[in-house]
Amino acid sequence: GGLGIPVVDADLEQALSAGLDDVEGRLLAAIKSDDEVLDEASRHLVTAGGKRFRPTLTLLAAAFGDVDGPGVAPAAAVVELTHVASLYHDDVMDEAELRRGAPSANARWDNTVAILTGDYLFACASVLLADLGPDSVRIQAKTYQRLVQGQLRETVGPAAGTDPVEHYLSVLSDKTASLIAASARLGALHGGVAAEDVEVLARYGERVGMAFQLADDLLDIAGESAISGKRPGTDLREGVATLPVLYARRSARPGDERLLELISGPITDDDAHAEALALLREHPAMSEARDEVRRWADDARTTLATLPDVPARRALEALCDTVVTRTR
Ligand code: FPP
Numbered sequence: 001g002g003l004g005i006p007v008v009d010a011d012l013e014q015a016l017s018a019g020l021d022d023v024e025g026r027l028l029a030a031i032k033s034d035d036e037v038l039d040e041a042s043r044h045l046v047t048a049g050g051k052r053f054r055p056t057l058t059l060l061a062a063a064f065g066d067v068d069g070p071g072v073a074p075a076a077a078v079v080e081l082t083h084v085a086s087l088y089h090d091d092v093m094d095e096a097e098l099r100r101g102a103p104s105a106n107a108r109w110d111n112t113v114a115i116l117t118g119d120y121l122f123a124c125a126s127v128l129l130a131d132l133g134p135d136s137v138r139i140q141a142k143t144y145q146r147l148v149q150g151q152l153r154e155t156v157g158p159a160a161g162t163d164p165v166e167h168y169l170s171v172l173s174d175k176t177a178s179l180i181a182a183s184a185r186l187g188a189l190h191g192g193v194a195a196e197d198v199e200v201l202a203r204y205g206e207r208v209g210m211a212f213q214l215a216d217d218l219l220d221i222a223g224e225s226a227i228s229g230k231r232p233g234t235d236l237r238e239g240v241a242t243l244p245v246l247y248a249r250r251s252a253r254p255g256d257e258r259l260l261e262l263i264s265g266p267i268t269d270d271d272a273h274a275e276a277l278a279l280l281r282e283h284p285a286m287s288e289a290r291d292e293v294r295r296w297a298d299d300a301r302t303t304l305a306t307l308p309d310v311p312a313r314r315a316l317e318a319l320c321d322t323v324v325t326r327t328r
Pocket residue numbers: 082085086087089090094096118119122144147148151175176216220230
């Protein structure tokens with residue numbers, strides 16, 4: 001189920017729950033296919049019980065205006081479809097076997113089916129976008145460019161002589177924060193929110209999106225598979241250096257030699273992988289990285305200061321804490 005943010009206002013709670021139900025129906029209708037494999041493969045992750053973080057944000061941003069605006073629920077469906085599309089591709093690239101507690105599409109079928117299903121879902125999002133108008137199409141298309149750019153830069157890694165932490169943060173901004181910012185922006189636009197508040201909500205999305213992915217990267221190391229629905233240590237296995245790894249490398253305390261050797265590249269050996277995971281979990285770099293999540297979440301909260309003091313604002317404030325403490 002959903003995110004479980006404490007929404008203190010009964011009307012907002014009701015609007016949010018009705019809105020999310022509406023989005024669920026639209027997601028299923030949008031992906032329906034006469035092709036049996038596409039139908040099953042696309043339902044596979046769409047119905048696997050995601051948090052619906054992005055649609056929730058779309059609805060909350062819209063709630064600064066009219067949450068029942070005709071474009072709001074379709075926009076929320078668009079961002080979730082785009083997100084899920086990117087997960088099918090991401091799991092191929094990461095060779096991930098588990099997603100949302102189920103076998104990834106590449107594990108359940110194969111890479112080709114997973115890639116084509118991702119393409120299909122992206123096409124489904126585009127069909128919905130066509131009815132939302134050119135501004136929405138442009139927002140989504142520019143976001144898609146950033147998703148691809150972030151994902152590519154993660155794969156390529158930092159250029160020689162550049163700061164790896166800066167590189168990592170720019171990857172996160174493009175591969176994750178971009179779509180979360182777009183989720184807020186589209187909701188605000190279709191809710192008819194005042195232009196300056198649309199910008200504030202998009203900036204909030206960018207920042208809370210950074211916190212969201214930083215927390216995701218921590219979960220990859222410290223998370224429990226039974227709760228996160230993913231297999232821990234995927235980044236380590238693939239040699240994707242996330243913040244705890246970068247901080248551990250930077251501090252390089254005496255006694256860290258074994259860990260640094262283990263995390264110098266991709267890890268194929270299961271014992272080495274388990275050892276690296278255990279050493280990293282105990283390393284102070286983890287709490288430094290947690291501080292960084294908190295900083296982004298606090299920045300996100302501060303961004304909201306100029307918005308009207310409505311229940312949706314308090315829900316977005318609460319969302320900052322949810323992102324920091326999330327376990328899945
Ligand atoms: C998950 O990161 C991946 C992303 C946030 C972006 C993926 C983007 C693409 C594949 C390009 C765009 C493609 C389409 C079809 C829109 P992660 O691997 O760190 O997270 P995880 O732990 O959830 O796997």
